Amino acid sequence: MKIAQRAQQIAPFYVMEVGKAAAELVAREGNHPAMIHLNIGEPDFTAPPLVQEAAIRAISGGHTQYTHAIGLDALRERISQWYAQRFGVSVAPQRIIITAGASAALQLACLALIEAGDEILLPDPSYPCNRQFVQAADGIATGIPVDAASRFQLTAEQVRAHWQAHTRGVLLASPSNPTGTSLAAQTLSDIHAVVQQHGGITLVDEIYLGLSYDAAYGQTALALDENIISINSFSKYFSMTGWRLGWLVVPPALVNPIEKLAQNLFICPSTVAQHAALACFEPDSLAEYERRRAAFRARRDLFIPQLRALGLDVPVEPDGAFYVWANCAEAARRIGVPGSWEFAFALLERARVAVAPGKDFGSQDVSQYLRFSIANSTENLQEAIDRMKRLLHG
Template sequence: MQVSKRAQRIEPFYVMEVAKAAQALAREVAGTNEPMIFLNIGEPDFTAPPLVQQAAAQAVAQGNTQYTPALGLDALRERISQWYAQRFGVDVPARRIVVTAGASAALQLACLALIDSGDEILMPDPSYPCNRHFVSAADGKAVLIPTTAAERFQLSADKVAQAWGEKTRGVLLASPSNPTGTSIAPDELRRIHDVVRARGGLTIIDEIYLGLSYDPAYSQTALALGEDLVSINSFSKYFNMTGWRLG
């Protein structure tokens, strides 16, 4: 069967191949005094808290397994809104929140909804490989801008302004970043968004590791900057729910 040209442009996600090889090695040393320690993918080695497990079992037992509203359960969206208010002190009304089948699905849906064919999206290099593939899947083009350790391997407002061209649609950021682990300073993020906003562009930011940022200077959500940006978050990292696919 011939696959589409779009699919052929997508490079393999090599980290998953590394993960499979690591699992094979782990089986060889299982039960020994030298077990495998996994540092390859963002996944805890423990599962969701007991209350979450109990609630899931109760939902299954009570038959609460039908289709949900397209935007997610209203009660869940309201609780997410409350969580943002309690943790970050920001007002994110439930009407702005969409629950998806994982953060990857959220990123892909956002790209499909906001990027037209030929649009260019500015991204730092290095950055998470899948993010540029989401842009490509929407027939856009990821423009990778080299970054340095002095820049925390993140884009700056100056670099965004310099790289902006006729086909530029916006930026796709990640803070904290995978694979570098660095965050964008709040003041710099504001300047970046100001540059994008002034050009009528789009700011998408991957914040799935935000709950694991322990420096108060950086553990702030971009949603504090206003309603004209898209933030992607996830249950998988902070709430130890990787296989639950909630974004």
């Protein structure tokens, strides 16, 4: 059977490879001591009670048939209200498109906007699947090296310097996976101005926006103007990962083209998940989400100082999400391995701690970095630190 080139050329999602290796190790040797998973970006919290109850009501009430391709009007309205209440930004519900997760939102945006050969600029490191969405639309994903000096985010100067005749736009993330860092409002504004000068597109992945911990950040890119395209999700802040529900905010002119694509590619997002998501915006649910946000921040504040004490440097403290991007070069030398890939498997096999190796996220110094997901309990995070300490210091 002949396999299409796009399928042959796609890179593995290495964090999943680590997960497979962890599962094989447990199957082979048992789960004693228990494997601690700091490799997957999934909240350990599940959907709160009102959301679960809303799903049950939808099923028992027979609200399980197709919705509009772009989602329930009531859910689009609730998201619009959330933008106004949480961020003080007016977003018309007609610009909001409900999708089958943020992944579908990114796919729809890329298919609607990218022609074959168009280049999209991204920071390096960045979330690996974002590159794949661009390439699946026959575009070219070009990573621009970033470092701690810019908080691992692109600058307007870099975008201006790398813009070419075939460049179509930028795909940013704020807060970012894997670094947990956000774009300052002025930096984002400056980048968007460069893009607009070239008649390009600014796509911003905001799926971790609700999990922002620093007053200097945490503002939606939609505050700039309606030409911004924002991707968001119910998975992270709203704790609905497996429900596969997200949304896209687009300029008015893009609604109809994306609706046609959604009709053909997805029919509609999960009806049950949409009815359940309406309950995310009830006062009790929002209060619970804020308690969880505080818990994630407390985990960050517990974990990072101890990680640094072990010799794993965190050059920029994350201001959002639940990731820590740590330089493991010194720690790797201490146990006699050359880089983060080998160090990740040493942690897996000798400490039973699963983490994401840097090679998943680009090519800029990734052999020196690991991504820790702190979407785990305080007890497990402390146990992971203790195990790494024994490995590194005996």
